[in-house]
Amino acid sequence: MSELKTRRNDNDVLAFIEAVEDDQRREDALAVLKLFEDVTGLEPQMWGDSIVGFGSYHYKYASGREGEWMLTGFSPRKKNLTLYIMSGFDAYESLLKKLGKYKTGKSCLYISKLEDVDIEVLCELVRQSVEQMSS
Numbered sequence: 001m002s003e004l005k006t007r008r009n010d011n012d013v014l015a016f017i018e019a020v021e022d023d024q025r026r027e028d029a030l031a032v033l034k035l036f037e038d039v040t041g042l043e044p045q046m047w048g049d050s051i052v053g054f055g056s057y058h059y060k061y062a063s064g065r066e067g068e069w070m071l072t073g074f075s076p077r078k079k080n081l082t083l084y085i086m087s088g089f090d091a092y093e094s095l096l097k098k099l100g101k102y103k104t105g106k107s108c109l110y111i112s113k114l115e116d117v118d119i120e121v122l123c124e125l126v127r128q129s130v131e132q133m134s135s
Helices: 013-018 025-042 089-099 120-133
Strands: 045-049 051-054 057-060 066-068 071-078 080-083 108-111
Touching: 013 025, 013 045, 013 051, 025 045, 025 051, 025 071, 025 080, 025 120, 045 066, 071 120, 089 120
Parallel strands: none
Antiparallel strands: 045 051, 051 071, 057 066, 071 080, 080 108
């Protein structure tokens, strides 16, 4: 069985964010860092080379594969700011309607600019997701 490549490590979160080339993306990443710290009450940690994660949970699939993954996190990618909402989006339809401009993948929320979304709604989405993943 292959091992997961993206793992929690001791790399410096602030150094990673400060190295983001695009000024707006770097500013948004610093704001999201503070938001996640405030909402989760958890310390940020690097996961792999490009993800800032908060907390962790243990998973085990029916196949026997198991591991650790972050409760939530984000990555300032070149194209957008990617937020990891590990519980998915099925339970958050009413929040998403109020969020603003975004796209989603299975557990990824893609935001072009932080100013495109309602910060209070984003905080509530992260809070509820972390609560659901922690239970």
